[in-house]
Amino acid sequence: MHALALLAASVTVMGAVMAMTRRVAVHAVLYLVVTLLALATVLVMLGASFAAMLEIIIYAGAIMVLFVFVIMMINLGQPDSAREKEWLRPRAWCGPGVLATIMCAELLYCLNPPSGPAPAPITAHDVGLSLFGRYVLMVELVSFLLLAGLVSAFHIGRNRVGGR
Known part of the structure; x- marks a missing residue:
């Protein structure tokens, strides 16, 4: 299992580096999706399968759709x-x-591991208590951060296209 954890960690790091070094934004988004999938695998290995599924659904799904939408909205002037x-x-x-x-x-x-004891699962109730209990302020601040990033990307992209 340690080898699998190292493999997941190396794919996470490799995907993050590739996402930061790509010149085409869509290619960077593809590598970011791979990085998020690798992080979900690490969460499954830690016994947090519900958190891993949330990672895939929310970040690798919804947030990446938002990124692609922003890339399409900015339209950097290429045909x-x-x-x-x-x-x-x-x-x-x-x-x-x-x-x-x-x-x-x-x-x-x-x-579906072939053998060995399964770690204690994290339930939806546990995640809900964490997100809307002591971490509710952090969850709301992250949503404002994502909104600020979207508005900033639109503003920067609009000024770049207008200046050409």
């Missing part, structure tokens, strides 16, 4: 056909595809 050709190159999908396949296989293995 649509040229931008889509750059996004759809097979070489751009190979790295995230390989890392995501590794993480999906590891996640499936961790959800």
Whole structure:
């Protein structure tokens, strides 16, 4: 199990580095999704399968859709056909595809281990008590931070396109 944890951690770090170094924003979003999937795998290994599913549904699903929406909304002035050709190159999908396949296989293995004691599961009640108990202020502050990031990205993108 330690080897699987190291594999998940290395994929997380590799995906995060690749997300920060990509020039095309959509490619960075692909690597960010792989990073979030790897973090969910680490959460499953820690026995927090409910938190891992929330990680996948909320962050890898909803937040990434928001990022793609912002990328489309900003529209940095490239013609649509040229931008889509750059996004759809097979070489751009190979790295995230390989890392995501590794993480999906590891996640499936961790959800159904062949033997060994299962850690105590974290229930929805536990997560609800944490999020809306002592951490309610932090949850609300994160939502304002995401809103501020969206508004800032729109403002920066609008000024860049207007200046060209």
